[in-house]
Amino acid sequence: MSDEKSTNSADEGSADATDERRFDTSSSTGSASGTTERSRGERREPVPSNRFVTDRRVTLAATFVVAFCSIAYELVYSELLTVFFGGTVLRYSITIGLYMFSLGVGSVLSAQLGEPESNFLRTEVYLAIAGPAGAMAIVAVNSLPAMTFSGKGQLVLALSHVPILVVGVLSGFEVPLLTDLVEDREGTVFASLGRLYPRRIVRGVLGVFFAVGEPDERSFSEVLGVDYLGSLAGTVVYALLLYPRFGLVVSVFALGLVNAVAALAFAAWTFSGSAFTLSRPTTGRWRTVLVVGLLLTGSYAGLVAHPNAVDRAVTTTYLERTIEGEFPAGTADVRARSYDTTPYQTVLTYERDLEGHAGTETCLHLDQALQLCDRWVDSYHSGLVDVPMSTFDDPSSVNVLLVGGGDYIAVDHLREYNASVDQVDLDGEFLEMAREREFFRQYNDDAYEYDRLNTTTEDAFTYMQGTDETYDLVLLDVPGVRNDETLSLYSTEFYTLLREHLTDDGLVVTWTYTKGNHPSHHKAYTNTVREAGFDRYLPYYVFDDLDGDDELEAGERFYILSDGPTPEPALERAESDYIREYADTFDEWQWWTIPRYRGVDPNSVLHPNYDIIVDY
CATH class of the missing domain: 3.10.450 (Nuclear Transport Factor 2; Chain: A,)
Known part of the structure; x- marks a missing residue:
């Protein structure tokens, strides 16, 4: 602790012993009611009691804001890291660990800081800069030009975690600085609230497990309590309001705006009037910090005011x-x-x-x-829908479950067969987009109006657990497994549910990643499907002129999965111009036994195999 922040018995009454940075002694009464003793080996000079309470309330409010923004910044970083590197559990775990570690580092380093008012304001301003800048740095580092060099992946990963440490260290300064600013528990907001709960009962319960005593006057526990409360509020508000409404980019600027406004409010309230005497150099530094705070506030406010842009x-x-x-x-x-x-x-x-x-x-x-390109949109949906539909003698009697397919293009193909279609898709906004925008309507031909279509907006896993319906054909028009969010759709539990809801002759059809390009995924996926009870599969490609050179290339790869029947597609029954034109490109149909790979765990909801995630 610096000499400027302590007094001793030898000079207790002298003017030099007064903390001139904080209080004007001419306004001090010197009475017992205005004097506060600290139990940390030092004593503050008398201060005006009315200003003391006001400053405390502002300081505790600032504590809340710092904690609120700091934890929310870390949630933004965790989500960005998940987007770039996958592995939600891993990314959030590492982020939390690094954040807690850097909080400790900041707390230790804060022992070297003097002028708690000045340094707390600077911390707020620095956080207002570092929080949004850290998010943009993560994006920038992962958008490096397509160059290769030894260790690039490890370097990018390491640099992407630096913002976590920066925000954590700055946040670690907070509690020690604020503890120096909040002098007295009596008369505080939390002390007043403390009278509302049954203290005797609480102390009795605590006394069963701990040795209890009379509360001391230390402010540390109060500051820490507000800090934890702010962290809770930050996680809840971010998860329920900021991220769903604004997304990652605008959310981080909104948090920066809150930090900047809090810094200005703290400065305006704490240093207004004549309660403090600042030296000329200190005044100049304060002005610089305030100007930066004003610039940040204006800039962030402009950005948040135009979130979509x-x-x-x-x-x-x-x-x-x-x-x-x-x-x-x-x-x-x-x-x-x-x-x-x-x-x-x-x-x-x-x-x-x-x-x-x-x-x-x-x-x-x-x-x-990538979901589709107009050059191969027809061949993909013909492979997904028309090939398996041609295995049925009476397509109009087929009961189909379409998982995903929110663009309604698969529904348009199924409409040609007059099949009954239950569609389940999680994203209602995307479904609405596909109904309204010309980009989708040019391909789906208003198939959402099909009279034998029943669309349910719900998670497919939850839907399968709650329905008693059985299906002749299940079509999986779902996103690739690029991160943890789609892991459940590639799990043993989900495929088991699909198999249990098939009729005796039912089939499941899905597009797949190729074995040659993604061997680890293929092994995990194959063992997952086999573990779920499917034992045979019919593989096939669709071919198309993908590059416009009048030559056919292999496009998407599909599997028809079965635990019993092995029907052969009869492409002459397909209601597809693509199938009619390219029927001769399909190889001879051959069902295969689904292999089992030793040493490869299936992907399960409770025991995920992250090798099934495709990262390229």
């Missing part, structure tokens, strides 16, 4: 660069057409020009996964 500008720029990075440098040009966020996913439509591909094609991305 900000989110679109940052996210589409990142996504454009990321998609281009999937191809060799200089061979792809990507331009976003529309960008939207729903409570469950990001929806990006874009135009792309690829070297060696004739013309421009328009594509759809959901989160990190």
Whole structure:
């Protein structure tokens, strides 16, 4: 503790012993009611009691805000790291661990800090800068140009975690600084609230397990209590309000705005009037910090006032660069057409020009996964729908469950067979988007109006647990397993539910990642499906002219899964122009026994196998 912050018996009554940075001694009464003793080996000079309470309330409010914003910043970082590196449990666990560690580092380093008022204000301003800047740094580091060098992956991963440490260390300064500012428990907001609970009962219960005594006058426990309360509020507000409404990008600027406003409020309230005497150099530093705070407040307020524009500008720029990075440098040009966020996913439509591909094609991305491009949208849905539908003698009698398919394109294909369709999709906003926007309507032909369609907006796993319906055909038109959020749709439990809701001759159809490109995923997925009770599969590709050079290339890969019947598609029954034109591209149909790979665990909800996640 610095000499400026303590007094001793030798000079207790002198003017030099007065903490001139904080209190004007001319306003001190020197009475017992205005004097506070601290039990940490030091004593403060008398202060005006009316100003004392006011300062305490402001300081505790600032404590709440700092904790609120700090924990919310870490949640933003965790989600960003999950987006870039996958593994939700791993990312959140590491973030929490690093954050707690850096809080401890900041607390230790705070022993070197003097001027608690000045340094607390600076901490608020620095957090207002570091919080949003950290999020943008994570995005920037993961958007590096498509270059390769030894250790690039490890370097990017390490740099992406630096913002966690920066925010954590700054937040660690908070409690020690605020403890120096909050001098007295009596008369505080929390002391007043303390009279509302049955103290005798509480002390009696505590006395069963602990040795209880009379409460001391230390402010540490009060500051820490407000700090924890702010952390709770930050997690709840972020999860229920900020992230669902604004997404990651705008949320982090909103948190920066709260930090900046709190810094200005703290400065204006605490240092207004004549209660403090500041030296000229100190006054100059304060002015600089306040100017920065004002600039941050204005900038963040402008960004938060236009959330859609900000989110679109940052996210589409990142996504454009990321998609281009999937191809060799200089061979792809990507331009976003529309960008939207729903409570469950990001929806990006874009135009792309690829070297060696004739013309421009328009594509759809959901989160990190490519869903369709107009050059192969028909071949994909013909493979998903028309090939398996051709295995049924009377397609109009088929009861179909469509999992996903929120663009209604698969429904349009099923309508050609007059089949009964139950569709379950989690994202109601995306379903509405597909009903209203021309990009989707050009492919689905208003199939949402099909009179034999029943659409349920619900999680597919939950739906399968609650329904008693059985199906002749289940079509899985679901996103790829690119992160933890879709793990349940690739689990043993989910495929077991599917099998249990099949009729005796029922089939499950899904697109799949190829074995050659994703061997780890293939092994985990295969063992998962086999563990769920399926023992045979019929594999096939669809072929199309993917690059416009009048040559056919292999497109999507599909599996038909069964635990009993092994029907052969009769493509002449398919109601598809694509199938009629390209029927001769399909190989001879052959059912195979689903293999089992030794040493590879199936993916389970309770025991996930993260090898099933595809990261490319």
